[in-house]
Amino acid sequence: MSPAATSSSHPTEGDRSPVVYATDVTKVYTRGSGPGRVGKLLGRPEPPSVTALDKISVAIDAGEIVGLAGPSGSGKSTLLHLLAGLETPTAGTVQFQDQDLETLSRRERIRLRLEHVGIIFQHFHLVDSLSARANVSLPLVELGMGTRKRRERSEALLTRVGLEDRISHRPGELSGGEQQRVAIARALATDPTLIIADEPTGELDTETGQRVLEEFKRIATDRAVVLASHDQPTLEIADRIVQLRDGTRVEATQADT
Amino acid sequence: MQLSILGVAAIIALLVVVTGLGLGLATGTTVYDDDIDYWVVPEDSGSSSPLLATDNPRFGSVHDSTEQFRTEEVTFATPVLSQILQLEADGETEFILVVGVINEPGLDAVTGVTTDGLSDGDPYYADGSYDGPWTGDVVLSQSASNLLEAGSGTQLTVAGNESFTVTGVDDGSDTVGNVPVAVMQLSELQRLTGAAEHDQADQFIVGTNSPAVETTLKDRYPQSEVLTRGELTTNEAMDSELPLALAVTAFIIAISVGTLFVLTTNGLEVVADQRQLATLAAIGISTRSQLVLVGVQTMVVTGIGGFLGAVAGMGGIWAVNTGAMELLTTEPIALSESWFLLYGGGVGLLIGVLSLPYLLVLARRVSGGVP
Known part of the structure; x- marks a missing residue:
């Protein structure tokens, strides 16, 4: 286990400065709302809560692939969401390039994701009414890029993931693997520093999954990649695996060493 | 979506x-004609539908009054008498709105029905004696023609008088909503309806190119309303x-x-x-x-x-x-x-x-x- 990865102080991995790091993050979900003052007076109980993550610390450097492993309900997805700024921790901090995500407003977090974070979902989450090219172009529109440049960049990215002949197809006209590659192209559109992938091969057959993983290896050369999976072949591409169970970190392994 | x-x-x-x-x-009860510039109606009459307001006060000595309207600035002027009467043609009997006017050049249509089929002037009036030549001219709107199944040349019985002939059917008639209309000589309608006794009519319509005519009309009939085309339309909308x-x-x-x-x-x-x-x-x-x-x-x-x-x-x-x-x-x-x-x-x-x-x-x- 890397001492830096579990430290509650500033976490680093060797000489590299981490792109994102979580320090002692805890995430507790509460079901329903609290009883309120009157409810408390009436003896109404506090709603049940679930601790999804309990004091997890992890740092991810540029150029490495970190795998989050563990069974369902272990907290993999929650940790991904915290690292991407989709949720805020109940306790602890998540720092993205030395910027505490909790101090950012909702608008600033969305902007940070646009410029620095690419997210790939298990169920792709493409916009059904848009073509593959338009889906990839979406973040570029938000960035204010011109039409011609957008078109060139999205077509180049789709070509990079092997979909040059599927550019005008809508998600409904693409296979699962093709949709996932469109999602990868979309995640790369703004050239992010961090790629977050939640079960990226969960909906794909073995062969298609392998192609997607090869793509992950290619894109990880100059950026940080965090992928959550309970599929062993998927985790094998990771440089490091963070094993989670019941919201706690149980071990860390160097997959490639 | x-x-x-x-x-x-x-x-x-x-x-x-x-x-x-x-x-x-x-617009169903609207009397509108683009060529008519002024309507003179009794003050108590409903300006929204003057031709159908048969229970309203009427003007008397309308032929004489019309003559007094005629100046160089007036293109045409005619009293208008309207009455719903029973018309019969070849056994078909229907109630029709009958409109009586003095036909003259410039008056192309009344209540949307052309007056082309009527003889000029009002010959039967004969200076108030009501013994001039009886024309028996009647022009029907398309809807009236359809109802009566009558065409040009068909003999008509109007309020029991059998001496009328259809002299024209206005197939392009822009008529009074869904009301079938028949247009005839004013004095002949007056004779049929008893309005001849005091030479009565419901309103006057006056065509002119001079706004000054309005003042003349108002001076002559201070107890009446003189409506321009626009006012009639406005009143119509307001009254409707x-x-x-x-x-x-x-x-x-x-x-x-x-x-x-x-x-x-x-x-x-x-x-x-x-x-x-x-x-x-x-x-x-x-x-x-x-x-x-x-x-x-x-x-x-x-x-x-x-x-x-x-x-x-x-x-x-x-x-x-x-x-x-x-x-x-x-x-x-x-x-x-x-x-x-x-x-x-x-x-x-x-x-x-x-x-x-x-x-x-x-x-x-x-x-x-x-x-």
Whole structure:
């Protein structure tokens, strides 16, 4: 286990400065709302809560692939969401390039994701009414890029993931693997520093999954990649695996060493 | 989205049909002729429908008065007497609005029916003796012709008098709504209705190119109303309370129901799109951009719905008119105007604008989080 990865102080991995790091993050979900003052007076109980993550610390450097492993309900997805700024921790901090995500407003977090974070979902989450090219172009529109440049960049990215002949197809006209590659192209559109992938091969057959993983290896050369999976072949591409169970970190392994 | 478009379209279609019916009602009793510049009507008469207001006060000595109107500035002038009478032709008996006028050059049509078939002047009047040549000329509107199954040359019995002949049928007649009309010589109608005794008529119509004539008319009939074409139209609209109320009610209901419908259906869609909105937020699309998307989608839906509804509404008006003419009337009862398309689209967009605040607040609330 890397001492830096579990430290509650500033976490680093060797000489590299981490792109994102979580320090002692805890995430507790509460079901329903609290009883309120009157409810408390009436003896109404506090709603049940679930601790999804309990004091997890992890740092991810540029150029490495970190795998989050563990069974369902272990907290993999929650940790991904915290690292991407989709949720805020109940306790602890998540720092993205030395910027505490909790101090950012909702608008600033969305902007940070646009410029620095690419997210790939298990169920792709493409916009059904848009073509593959338009889906990839979406973040570029938000960035204010011109039409011609957008078109060139999205077509180049789709070509990079092997979909040059599927550019005008809508998600409904693409296979699962093709949709996932469109999602990868979309995640790369703004050239992010961090790629977050939640079960990226969960909906794909073995062969298609392998192609997607090869793509992950290619894109990880100059950026940080965090992928959550309970599929062993998927985790094998990771440089490091963070094993989670019941919201706690149980071990860390160097997959490639 | 399709449900929202269909819902808005249905509401706008209803609005257009009701508006068309309202306008049909408003103009159904309207006497309008582009060539006529002034109407002189007794003050107590309903200016909205002077020709049908047969129980109202009448002018007397109308032939003499008309002669006094005639100046160089006056193109034509004629008293108008109207009465609903029973007409019979070849066994077909119908009640028809009969209008009596003094025909003269310049007076092309009365109540939308051409006066071409009438002899000039009013020969039977004969300076008040009512013993001049009886012409028996009658011009029928197309609807009257259809009702009586009468054409040019058909012998007519008017109020028991058998000496009338159809001298023309105005097949392009822009008639008084769905009321069948027959136009004849004033003095002959006066004789049939008893109005000859005091040379009575309901109103005067005067054609002129000089605004100064209005003052002359007002001076001559201080107890009467002298209406210009525009005033008559305005009075008509003001007096036609029922059609106006109908149109306004339809508008309010369309706006209310349409807005509630769009709030419901589009609101459900926004909630159903929660995952998509969350995805957009996750990939960095700002809340503002998402709200713009929701807003544009709402306006497009209501705009298209409004336009389609207007088209459907015009189809509905056609259906209503066709059905009414099959079963009830001889003339269309609802008006169909090309500006209904703009009206429908505009009301659709207004519904969109009214729905926007709630939908944007809703979208703002459901946006974000984890897809």
